[in-house]
Amino acid sequence: MSTNKRITVAYGDGIGPEIMEATLRIMDAAEVGIEYDVIEIGEQVYKAGHKSGISPESWETLRANPYFLKAPITTPQGGGYKSLNVTIRKSLGLYSNVRPFRAYPPYVPSFFPHMDVVIVRENEEDLYAGIEYQQTSEVVQTLKLISDPGSEKIVRYAFEYARAYGRKKVTCMTKDNIMKHSDGLFHKIFNEVAKEYPEIEADHWIIDIGSAVVAARPESLDVVVTLNLYGDIVSDIAAEVAGSVGMAGSSNVGMNHSMFEAIHGSAPDIAGKNIANPSGLLNGATMMLVQMGMADKAELIQNAWLKTLEDGVHTGDIYRAQRSAERVGTKEFADAVIARLGQVPSKLKAVKYNENVSINVDVKEKPQQKKELVGVDVFIDWRENNRDVNVLGGKLSANVSTGKLTLKEISNRGVLVYPNGVPEAFKSDHWRCRYTNPNGETLSNSDVIELMKKVQEAGFDFVKTEHLYHFDGERGYSLSQGG
Numbered sequence: 001m002s003t004n005k006r007i008t009v010a011y012g013d014g015i016g017p018e019i020m021e022a023t024l025r026i027m028d029a030a031e032v033g034i035e036y037d038v039i040e041i042g043e044q045v046y047k048a049g050h051k052s053g054i055s056p057e058s059w060e061t062l063r064a065n066p067y068f069l070k071a072p073i074t075t076p077q078g079g080g081y082k083s084l085n086v087t088i089r090k091s092l093g094l095y096s097n098v099r100p101f102r103a104y105p106p107y108v109p110s111f112f113p114h115m116d117v118v119i120v121r122e123n124e125e126d127l128y129a130g131i132e133y134q135q136t137s138e139v140v141q142t143l144k145l146i147s148d149p150g151s152e153k154i155v156r157y158a159f160e161y162a163r164a165y166g167r168k169k170v171t172c173m174t175k176d177n178i179m180k181h182s183d184g185l186f187h188k189i190f191n192e193v194a195k196e197y198p199e200i201e202a203d204h205w206i207i208d209i210g211s212a213v214v215a216a217r218p219e220s221l222d223v224v225v226t227l228n229l230y231g232d233i234v235s236d237i238a239a240e241v242a243g244s245v246g247m248a249g250s251s252n253v254g255m256n257h258s259m260f261e262a263i264h265g266s267a268p269d270i271a272g273k274n275i276a277n278p279s280g281l282l283n284g285a286t287m288m289l290v291q292m293g294m295a296d297k298a299e300l301i302q303n304a305w306l307k308t309l310e311d312g313v314h315t316g317d318i319y320r321a322q323r324s325a326e327r328v329g330t331k332e333f334a335d336a337v338i339a340r341l342g343q344v345p346s347k348l349k350a351v352k353y354n355e356n357v358s359i360n361v362d363v364k365e366k367p368q369q370k371k372e373l374v375g376v377d378v379f380i381d382w383r384e385n386n387r388d389v390n391v392l393g394g395k396l397s398a399n400v401s402t403g404k405l406t407l408k409e410i411s412n413r414g415v416l417v418y419p420n421g422v423p424e425a426f427k428s429d430h431w432r433c434r435y436t437n438p439n440g441e442t443l444s445n446s447d448v449i450e451l452m453k454k455v456q457e458a459g460f461d462f463v464k465t466e467h468l469y470h471f472d473g474e475r476g477y478s479l480s481q482g483g
């Protein structure tokens with residue numbers, strides 16, 4: 001809980017100013033007692049030459065205040081502009097993206113009227129590190145980096161969230177049947193952390209079938225925790241099936257800072273017309289109030305909002321003649337919510353937040369593991385002799401080896417092709433040549449350098465190396481498929 005009542009506010013682009021104005025007016029009417037430091041972000045800032053859509057002065061404000069309420073912005077196309085959201089998430093260490101998706105039947109049609117799922121997405125790691133290399137004419141690589149503390153932080157956050165909000169189950173989604181090391185680490189940490197929360201059910205789905213469950217049986221899910229890319233995808237699926245894309249808010253939470261917003265964009269097609277639905281941003285603001293220790297104010301606003309929905313006072317995006325009473329604009333919708341402050345819904349379930357929602361994530365540094373170098377993979381760019389791998393294997397065996405390291409196998413795009421490989425396997429120009437010590441001796445970096453000199457002398461074009469380690473005696477690298 002924080003007693004700091006100053007927050008940073010950005011009005012954003014498109015419908016941003018209209019929905020922010022409506023949201024702040026509702027918060028002020030609820031007497032939340034917050035002061036606002038307004039910063040400029042978005043399209044105009046990009047066009048003024050700030051490639052990330054934010055100026056250095058605005059950074060000072062963002063750093064000074066722990067909470068940031070942000071309206072959507074328009075990212076200009078092309079021109080090397082960087083995503084403002086990604087920049088803010090990474091710079092402020094906002095490791096957790098929380099997106100609650102709830103159905104509001106019959107006011108907002110949903111295939112799943114009882115759906116109430118919270119997706120907790122890891123926000124900083126995975127393929128979003130944006131580390132990419134083209135290595136040969138034919139092969140490009142993106143690094144997927146998963147860290148032990150990064151995984152523990154998000155998994156703990158999900159369980160702490162479940163505990164704080166009275167949720168019953170946390171479901172982990174990974175693809176560790178294929179990525180046994182990276183996704184395997186995330187799943188292993190999930191299993192370990194789950195034991196510390198015996199009152200909360202814990203289960204795991206492989207992400208592909210897990211996504212199908214989100215789409216087909218979301219009512220069986222409660223809190224979902226997953227890696228960055230999968231979280232990006234499943235949260236869009238969840239938003240779509242809940243039917244409330246325009247109404248969902250989200251939080252991006254870090255150790256010292258948090259950012260709250262609507263999940264939708266700046267909707268330039270309806271900007272300036274007083275027709276946008278401010279509910280997504282208002283729901284983001286409600287999440288912020290709970291986190292700021294103002295559960296009573298969050299409840300006051302959320303229940304007035306639910307009452308407005310069930311009274312049929314609807315903006316154009318959810319207005320339907322058969323079930324709505326009145327079609328209103330953005331300003332009038334805010335007025336209707338303000339008029340209902342202090343009321344609770346009678347058909348939709350009223351909300352009750354825990355007064356002391358405090359989510360404390362404490363990740364302790366683990367002891368360093370014992371690391372032993374047992375080999376090296378040398379990646380070679382090669383397309384001679386019609387890509388006949390027996391020629392490549394023969395040349396490497398004959399000319400490239402040292403007293404400590406000899407060729408064990410060659411794989412291409414992960415598939416074993418030499419010796420005794422799958423002859424039909426497609427062969428790109430990117431060959432992984434695995435060198436190990438036949439007697440299982442532990443090696444040093446000097447042994448790798450000695451080998452690399454031989455690779456160079458033999459005229460091979462090496463594009464990268466990867467060291468093969470054992471950590472605490474466990475193999476820390478994958479085997480070739482078909483090997």
Ligand code: NAD
Nearest residue numbers: 072073074075246264265266267268269270276277278317
């Ligand atoms: P969008 O979410 O802005 O709009 C999609 C559709 O939903 C449009 O038809 C729009 O009119 C409607 N819509 C969205 N919010 C609404 C609301 N509150 N009330 C009523 N209708 C609403 O998505 P888009 O058109 O793909 O993107 C527009 C811009 O927003 C792009 O520049 C994109 O980069 C940006 N964007 C920003 C954020 C963010 O700042 N967090 C997120 C997504 C997209």
